[in-house]
Amino acid sequence: MTATEDLDLILKTMANTIVANTDYFCELDQVVGDGDFGYSLRSGFEVVQAELETFDHSNVGALLKKVGFVISSKVGGSSGPIWGTAFLRAAKEAGERIDISHEEVIAILRAAVTGIMDRGGASLGEKTLLDALVPAIDALETGLAQPGAAADHGTAAIQAAADAAVTAAEATKPMLAMRGRAAYTGERSIGSVDAGATAVGVILQSISGAWREAHA
Amino acid sequence: MKKFVNDPRQFVPEMLEGIYLASGGALKYEPKYNLIYRADAPNPNKVSIIQGSGSGHEPAHTMIVGKGMLDAACPGDVFAGPPVEFVYETTKLLNSPKGVLHIVNNYTGDRLAFEQGREMCEADDIKVETLLVNDDVAVKDSTWTVGRRGVAGNFFVIKAVGAAAEKGASLEELVRIGNDVIANVRTLGIALSSCTPPVKGSPLFEIADDEMEVGIGIHGEPGRQRTKIVSANEIVDLFLNAVVPDLPFKSGDEVALMINGLGGTTIGELYLLYGIAHKKLESQGIKVFRSYVNEYCTSLEMAGASLTLLKVNNEIKGLLNEPAEVSIRVF
Incomplete structure (x- = not known):
C-alpha cells in the first residue's frame, strides 16, 4: 500500500469509529461538560466518511489539508478549531510527499501536537486529548525504531501506541481540568476521565485493528 | 426530559x-x-x-x-x-x-x-x-x-x-x-435549578431543592460556592457584595441596573429582586440611570437570576437611550 492508501485507511477508520461512538463520546462529556462532544466531532467526520473518496488523494499533504478544512469548518465548539488545526499542521509538515518514512510519520504527528497546543494553549498534564496523544506518539516512535518494525509494516508499533493511549487516557482520571469548559468545574473534574483523551484511545485501537487486517 | x-x-x-x-x-x-x-x-x-x-x-x-x-x-x-x-x-x-x-x-x-x-x-x-x-x-x-x-x-x-x-x-x-x-460592566449569576440541553436529555448538574449555586455560568458551569438558599434580601446582598467592589462602583456613580432571568424564574421574582437592589444601591449613593428587568441572556429553563451593573457616562447614556427595533418583540 502507498502512503496515501494507508492514510485513506486511517481516515476512513477514524471517521467510522467517531460516527459509531457518537453516543459514547457524548456520555464521556456529560460528567463535567455539556454532553455534546460526540455530536460535535461527528458533524465533521460524517462528512469525511461520506466524501473521503472524492477528496484529493494526489499526495499526503493534500489529503490531510482537505480533512483539516472539513473539520474546522463543520465542527462547532472548541473541538473544530483544535482537531482541524491538528490536521492542517500535519498537512503542512507532510507537504507533497507520496512516500513517508517512519521518521517523517513521527514528525507529522508532532507537528499536529504543536498545532493543538498553539490553538488551544494547553500543555501536557492539563487533562486534555494531548495527555493520550503524546504518549501514543512516543510509543509509536519507540516501536517504529525496533528492528522488526519494517517487517510487520509497523503493526506492533501501532498497537503499542493505541495501548499507550488507552492507559494514558485512564490516567487522566485524577487530574484537575485546566482547559476549556471542564476547567470551570475545578475540583469536580477530578475522578472522571477526559473525554478527548479517551476518544483518542478508542480511535487508535480501531486504527490498529484495521491496520493489522490490511497488512496481514 | x-x-x-x-x-x-x-x-x-x-x-x-x-x-x-x-x-x-x-x-x-x-x-x-x-x-x-x-x-x-x-x-x-x-x-x-x-x-x-x-x-x-x-x-x-x-x-x-x-x-x-x-x-x-x-x-x-x-x-x-x-x-x-x-x-x-x-x-x-x-x-x-x-x-x-x-x-x-x-x-x-x-x-x-x-x-x-x-x-x-x-x-x-x-x-x-x-x-x-x-x-x-x-x-x-x-x-x-x-x-x-x-x-x-x-x-x-x-x-x-x-x-x-x-x-x-x-x-x-x-x-x-x-x-x-x-x-x-460587571455581572454575577445565581442558579436555583439546573437545566437540560435537548441533546443531553438530562440535567446538566444536580442541585438539591434547598440549594443555590452562587456565581453560576450561563452553561451551568459552577461558580464560587454552593450554599443553602437564603432570603431575597440576602441574595441581593450576595449580588451587590460581589459586583459593587469589583469595578468598584462608588458613591456618586450612575449605573444601568439589570436583573436578568436565567429562563425559569418568574418576572415577578425578577422585579422583587430589582426593587431591593435599586434601594440598596441608592442607599450607597449609586444612582440608577436606567433599569432592565427581563430575560436577556438565559440558560434554557434554569431557575435563577443575574445582576449586572454598568457604570454610565454621558456617551453611554445617550446610546442606551437610542431606540432599537427587534421585530419579534414588538407589542
Missing part, C-alpha cells in the same frame, strides 16, 4: 425557523449557517455587527437581531460555539465597506471559532474587529483559563455599539465604545 421538541438535534434549526417566520419579513434565515440576519443588511453606510455564541441563551442573540442591535447572529448548537464556517460565511455575507464587528463572549470555543474565522476573512480582505465580553465576576483571572466569562453584560455592549453603528460610527469608534462598556 420534558420539552417541546421533535428530534433534539433539530432543536436549534426549528427554533430559528420560528424566529424567521415570526419576524414578518424583517429578518432572513440561512439554515446552512444557523444564520438569522436583518433583511436590510448589509448596509454600505453602516458597520455590520455579528454575534455568534451558542444557542440556549435566547433571547440572546438570534432574537435581538434588528435595527439598533445586531445585524446578524450565527449560533452553534445549544451551549456550543459556532463552527468556523458559520463565522466565515456570515461575515462574508454581511461584509460592508465600513467593516464588520464581531462580538464574542469569552469562552474557549467561541474565541477559537472567531479567531480562525477572522483570519480567513482577513485573507479575503474583509475588515474585521473583535470585542471580547468578559463581565462575569465569579471567575478569577488566572494564567491557565481564558479568563472571565461573558454573560448578561453582553447586552449592553450590543445596545451601545448597535446604536452607535446606526448613527454611522466607524469600526474604530465602535471598538472604542464597546471596550468602554466592557471595562465598566
Whole structure:
C-alpha cells in the first residue's frame, strides 16, 4: 500500500469509529461538560466518511489539508478549531510527499501536537486529548525504531501506541481540568476521565485493528 | 426530559425557523449557517455587527437581531460555539465597506471559532474587529483559563455599539465604545435549578431543592460556592457584595441596573429582586440611570437570576437611550 492508501485507511477508520461512538463520546462529556462532544466531532467526520473518496488523494499533504478544512469548518465548539488545526499542521509538515518514512510519520504527528497546543494553549498534564496523544506518539516512535518494525509494516508499533493511549487516557482520571469548559468545574473534574483523551484511545485501537487486517 | 421538541438535534434549526417566520419579513434565515440576519443588511453606510455564541441563551442573540442591535447572529448548537464556517460565511455575507464587528463572549470555543474565522476573512480582505465580553465576576483571572466569562453584560455592549453603528460610527469608534462598556460592566449569576440541553436529555448538574449555586455560568458551569438558599434580601446582598467592589462602583456613580432571568424564574421574582437592589444601591449613593428587568441572556429553563451593573457616562447614556427595533418583540 502507498502512503496515501494507508492514510485513506486511517481516515476512513477514524471517521467510522467517531460516527459509531457518537453516543459514547457524548456520555464521556456529560460528567463535567455539556454532553455534546460526540455530536460535535461527528458533524465533521460524517462528512469525511461520506466524501473521503472524492477528496484529493494526489499526495499526503493534500489529503490531510482537505480533512483539516472539513473539520474546522463543520465542527462547532472548541473541538473544530483544535482537531482541524491538528490536521492542517500535519498537512503542512507532510507537504507533497507520496512516500513517508517512519521518521517523517513521527514528525507529522508532532507537528499536529504543536498545532493543538498553539490553538488551544494547553500543555501536557492539563487533562486534555494531548495527555493520550503524546504518549501514543512516543510509543509509536519507540516501536517504529525496533528492528522488526519494517517487517510487520509497523503493526506492533501501532498497537503499542493505541495501548499507550488507552492507559494514558485512564490516567487522566485524577487530574484537575485546566482547559476549556471542564476547567470551570475545578475540583469536580477530578475522578472522571477526559473525554478527548479517551476518544483518542478508542480511535487508535480501531486504527490498529484495521491496520493489522490490511497488512496481514 | 420534558420539552417541546421533535428530534433534539433539530432543536436549534426549528427554533430559528420560528424566529424567521415570526419576524414578518424583517429578518432572513440561512439554515446552512444557523444564520438569522436583518433583511436590510448589509448596509454600505453602516458597520455590520455579528454575534455568534451558542444557542440556549435566547433571547440572546438570534432574537435581538434588528435595527439598533445586531445585524446578524450565527449560533452553534445549544451551549456550543459556532463552527468556523458559520463565522466565515456570515461575515462574508454581511461584509460592508465600513467593516464588520464581531462580538464574542469569552469562552474557549467561541474565541477559537472567531479567531480562525477572522483570519480567513482577513485573507479575503474583509475588515474585521473583535470585542471580547468578559463581565462575569465569579471567575478569577488566572494564567491557565481564558479568563472571565461573558454573560448578561453582553447586552449592553450590543445596545451601545448597535446604536452607535446606526448613527454611522466607524469600526474604530465602535471598538472604542464597546471596550468602554466592557471595562465598566460587571455581572454575577445565581442558579436555583439546573437545566437540560435537548441533546443531553438530562440535567446538566444536580442541585438539591434547598440549594443555590452562587456565581453560576450561563452553561451551568459552577461558580464560587454552593450554599443553602437564603432570603431575597440576602441574595441581593450576595449580588451587590460581589459586583459593587469589583469595578468598584462608588458613591456618586450612575449605573444601568439589570436583573436578568436565567429562563425559569418568574418576572415577578425578577422585579422583587430589582426593587431591593435599586434601594440598596441608592442607599450607597449609586444612582440608577436606567433599569432592565427581563430575560436577556438565559440558560434554557434554569431557575435563577443575574445582576449586572454598568457604570454610565454621558456617551453611554445617550446610546442606551437610542431606540432599537427587534421585530419579534414588538407589542
